Amino acid sequence: MKKINPPKKSPELIADWQTLQRIFIRPENDAAHATLLKYMDQILFGLHDFLKKNVGITEEISLKELSDSCKDTTISKNPEKKLADVITDLVKNIAPHAVNVASPYFIGHMTSAIPFFMVHLKTIVAALNQNVVKLETSKVVSIVEKQVLAKIHRLIYNKSEHFYDIHVQNTCTSLGAFVEGGTTANLTALWVARNSALGPKNGFAGVEKEGLPAAYNAYGIERAVILVSRRGHYSLRKSGGVLGIGNQNIIPMNVDEQQKIDTTSLQKMIREIKQKNNIKIIALVGIAGTTETGTVDPLRKLGEICAENGIHFHVDAAWGGPVLMSDKYRNFLDGIELADSVTIDGHKQFYMTMGCGMVYFKDPTRMDAIAYHANYVNRPGSVDLGIKSLAGSREATSLILDSALKIMGTNGYALLLEHGIETAKQFAEEIKRRPCFELVTPPMLNILTYRVCPPKMQEELKKDDENIKNLINKKLNAINRTVQRVQRETGKSFVSRTTLNIGNMPEGNVVVLRCAIMNPMTDMKIINKILDEQEEIYRSRFADDL
Numbered sequence: 001m002k003k004i005n006p007p008k009k010s011p012e013l014i015a016d017w018q019t020l021q022r023i024f025i026r027p028e029n030d031a032a033h034a035t036l037l038k039y040m041d042q043i044l045f046g047l048h049d050f051l052k053k054n055v056g057i058t059e060e061i062s063l064k065e066l067s068d069s070c071k072d073t074t075i076s077k078n079p080e081k082k083l084a085d086v087i088t089d090l091v092k093n094i095a096p097h098a099v100n101v102a103s104p105y106f107i108g109h110m111t112s113a114i115p116f117f118m119v120h121l122k123t124i125v126a127a128l129n130q131n132v133v134k135l136e137t138s139k140v141v142s143i144v145e146k147q148v149l150a151k152i153h154r155l156i157y158n159k160s161e162h163f164y165d166i167h168v169q170n171t172c173t174s175l176g177a178f179v180e181g182g183t184t185a186n187l188t189a190l191w192v193a194r195n196s197a198l199g200p201k202n203g204f205a206g207v208e209k210e211g212l213p214a215a216y217n218a219y220g221i222e223r224a225v226i227l228v229s230r231r232g233h234y235s236l237r238k239s240g241g242v243l244g245i246g247n248q249n250i251i252p253m254n255v256d257e258q259q260k261i262d263t264t265s266l267q268k269m270i271r272e273i274k275q276k277n278n279i280k281i282i283a284l285v286g287i288a289g290t291t292e293t294g295t296v297d298p299l300r301k302l303g304e305i306c307a308e309n310g311i312h313f314h315v316d317a318a319w320g321g322p323v324l325m326s327d328k329y330r331n332f333l334d335g336i337e338l339a340d341s342v343t344i345d346g347h348k349q350f351y352m353t354m355g356c357g358m359v360y361f362k363d364p365t366r367m368d369a370i371a372y373h374a375n376y377v378n379r380p381g382s383v384d385l386g387i388k389s390l391a392g393s394r395e396a397t398s399l400i401l402d403s404a405l406k407i408m409g410t411n412g413y414a415l416l417l418e419h420g421i422e423t424a425k426q427f428a429e430e431i432k433r434r435p436c437f438e439l440v441t442p443p444m445l446n447i448l449t450y451r452v453c454p455p456k457m458q459e460e461l462k463k464d465d466e467n468i469k470n471l472i473n474k475k476l477n478a479i480n481r482t483v484q485r486v487q488r489e490t491g492k493s494f495v496s497r498t499t500l501n502i503g504n505m506p507e508g509n510v511v512v513l514r515c516a517i518m519n520p521m522t523d524m525k526i527i528n529k530i531l532d533e534q535e536e537i538y539r540s541r542f543a544d545d546l
């Protein structure tokens with residue numbers, strides 16, 4: 001069995017001033033230059049050797065062994081290794097035990113292969129090490145960031161040329177912000193929504209300044225709520241906690257058979273809340289690409305409901321937002337331009353490296369509700385992007401997105417997105433063809449769920465007997481949990497699993513296998529192999545149920 005090698009100790013290494021200075025300056029001669037280049041080569045290509053191997057957490061080395069080898073909690077006083085040894089360690093010992101998310105057989109999560117050039121772009125951003133919190137540590141990079149924000153804003157809202165002329169480099173307005181991911185993008189949008197809904201009035205200085213108890217008092221309410229479909233991402237509940245309204249006030253709304261928010265019960269709920277007079281609706285969240293099923297809510301209808309009722313409309317398009325670049329499928333997101341705010345993740349379907357989320361606002365003055373200033377930085381009227389952002393110091397991920405957009409063009413991205421959507425459709429057809437499987441949620445975008453459900457059990461489920469149905473579902477849940485686990489542990493392919501309510505089953509009762517197709521190398525040949533393997537696992541372990 002392979003083990004993580006114990007760290008090599010080099011007792012002769014000492015921390016001295018001369019060496020310290022050397023690591024901060026450019027290589028002083030050709031030999032040092034060549035060595036540093038060799039390391040970059042090792043990172044780019046050495047790392048790729050591991051990508052050819054297993055895709056997931058395998059039995060070959062258990063998590064227990066891995067954690068046992070990472071228990072030393074001391075920091076050595078003297079240097080332990082040279083850069084060359086550290087890189088070798090990472091490439092040879094860590095990378096092979098990481099998860100090969102770049103494999104076309106890894107189709108279980110929203111993390112996938114990235115174009116090769118992303119590593120180069122990330123390296124440039126690291127080398128420049130700009131801090132976009134303020135102009136004094138970023139200069140042109142802050143200006144470029146405002147331009148990229150305007151490009152994506154235009155993709156969503158398609159406002160007039162005049163609008164973008166006014167706002168693209170306007171130091172007083174903000175079309176959006178780069179953040180760490182979908183979670184902070186949602187939080188930022190709902191922070192703005194909360195501060196607007198409970199803003200200053202009649203001697204009350206606003207919730208941001210005076211806090212929630214004073215705000216509830218000033219507005220004569222007992223609760224503030226946010227409405228979202230029950231397929232909403234859990235980051236919305238986190239936002240409820242962080243914003244102080246309480247995560248139980250992120251109210252999950254019913255969904256229809258297609259997993260879209262049920263607008264009839266939504267409207268009923270809004271009416272009931274309004275009648276009570278002591279609850280404020282801070283926002284309604286529509287989802288463009290739900291995490292579990294890839295469903296897009298009826299955004300236009302939701303936008304209209306929000307407009308009628310004076311509610312902030314936020315669209316969580318962390319997953320589906322980039323589909324706006326596909327002329328063929330952008331209609332799925334019809335109505336997104338009605339949103340007051342929109343979340344999009346760069347590290348999902350913009351295929352960027354980790355740590356890029358974005359939040360956009362239709363009205364470029366809305367982010368004023370979360371502006372903060374300090375004496376030494378972020379002074380009023382400056383270009384400092386940190387004025388309206390939850391994060392302080394942060395990386396210039398906007399440079400990566402801007403460059404990627406130039407390299408790919410919307411047509412390049414559209415090819416990727418359309419491949420995902422169309423392959424997911426074929427995948428669903430294949431599941432329908434195979435008697436051993438049942439399609440649970442057909443793909444709207446590129447996510448689908450299904451389960452192993454052999455014909456005999458499918459017949460039993462058709463019977464009008466709740467007890468039998470529950471019994472069969474229990475058995476199927478155990479089968480599908482096992483199939484997913486064994487496939488993951490075998491390490492050749494990876495699909496994820498979740499629990500859904502289907503038909504009239506109680507919520508969370510049906511275990512399903514979940515796939516997100518975003519790797520351009522994932523084709524039907526690979527998908528058939530993944531399904532074959534699942535069938536094989538099922539047959540070998542549960543043959544009696546056939």
Ligand SMILES: Cc1ncc(COP(=O)(O)O)c(C=O)c1O
Pocket residue numbers: 110180181182183184186233235287289290291316317318319345357
């Ligand atoms: C719809 C949706 N919103 C928000 C998030 C949170 O994004 P992140 O993990 O980048 O914080 C996710 C993540 O999967 C998501 O699918």
